[in-house]
Amino acid sequence: YDGKRPAVEDLTFTALPGQTIALVGPTGAGKSTAIALLHRAFDPQSGFIKIDGMDVRGLKLAALRRNIGVVFQEALLFNRSIRENLLVGKPDATDEELRSAAARAQALDFIDRAEQGFDTNAGERGRMLSGGERQRLSIARALLKDPPILILDEATSALDAVTEAKLNAALDEVMKDRTTFVIAHRLSTIRKATRILVFENGRVIESGTFDELVAQGGHFAELAKAQFMVQESARSALGASASDGPTVKA
Numbered sequence: 249y250d251g252k253r254p255a256v257e258d259l260t261f262t263a264l265p266g267q268t269i270a271l272v273g274p275t276g277a278g279k280s281t282a283i284a285l286l287h288r289a290f291d292p293q294s295g296f297i298k299i300d301g302m303d304v305r306g307l308k309l310a311a312l313r314r315n316i317g318v319v320f321q322e323a324l325l326f327n328r329s330i331r332e333n334l335l336v337g338k339p340d341a342t343d344e345e346l347r348s349a350a351a352r353a354q355a356l357d358f359i360d361r362a363e364q365g366f367d368t369n370a371g372e373r374g375r376m377l378s379g380g381e382r383q384r385l386s387i388a389r390a391l392l393k394d395p396p397i398l399i400l401d402e403a404t405s406a407l408d409a410v411t412e413a414k415l416n417a418a419l420d421e422v423m424k425d426r427t428t429f430v431i432a433h434r435l436s437t438i439r440k441a442t443r444i445l446v447f448e449n450g451r452v453i454e455s456g457t458f459d460e461l462v463a464q465g466g467h468f469a470e471l472a473k474a475q476f477m478v479q480e481s482a483r484s485a486l487g488a489s490a491s492d493g494p495t496v497k498a
């Protein structure tokens with residue numbers, strides 16, 4: 249960014265269609281930058297990114313962005329109705345398509361409960377909605393867009409068990425049959441990933457599946473112990489299912 253120090257370096261990986269690539273690591277490690285390069289918020293100073301063998305710089309930006317759906321932690325919502333916010337994903341979507349996408353994103357219940365349903369105003373930056381609701385709207389929008397590639401920036405904030413379960417269901421739905429790059433914070437996502445890339449100081453220092461990385465006993469294993477075991481004990485304390493639990497043995 250500033251020309252002094254590269255934000256990411258020596259970054260090489262391949263994602264096959266339908267795979268989920270999880271990017272994990274501390275703040276400032278380069279995860280968002282790697283993602284920004286993919287949808288061409290920036291271009292790399294050296295190296296290249298190819299989609300289906302084509303350098304992304306050879307694609308029209310509109311075509312590239314049509315093929316990539318983005319669900320960010322802070323969903324970009326406008327001070328318009330929920331309907332208009334969803335139509336961003338597919339401007340000519342029918343009411344039936346809107347309802348179906350909202351249902352699959354676990355958003356239909358709260359939309360129907362709102363006095364004006366799909367005509368309810370989302371408020372400035374979606375302020376009239378809770379964080380969990382904003383995320384699910386953002387997922388509904390991505391479902392309407394239906395792109396082959398998905399970029400997901402997971403929420404870091406703690407969610408209550410019910411919201412978490414709904415979000416999990418919505419995420420499963422939107423990630424299905426899509427090549428997904430996810431800046432992952434949640435154990436369930438990380439466990440399910442085809443491959444985890446562990447970022448530190450702009451480099452990928454480890455990569456593999458959850459079980460491989462835990463078995464390696466490196467940085468990720470430490471992180472898993474420190475971070476995810478805490479999540480897990482909190483979850484068991486709530487009496488929730490432990491089926492997503494890590495296989496880490498302390």
Ligand code: ADP
Nearest residue numbers: 249250255273274275276277278279280281282
């Ligand atoms: P992460 O997503 O893992 O938190 P980032 O990709 O945001 O990491 O950051 C990688 C590095 O690039 C950090 O040193 C960060 O300060 C720097 N950086 C990120 N975005 C910008 C920007 N827009 N301008 C300048 N530096 C940036």
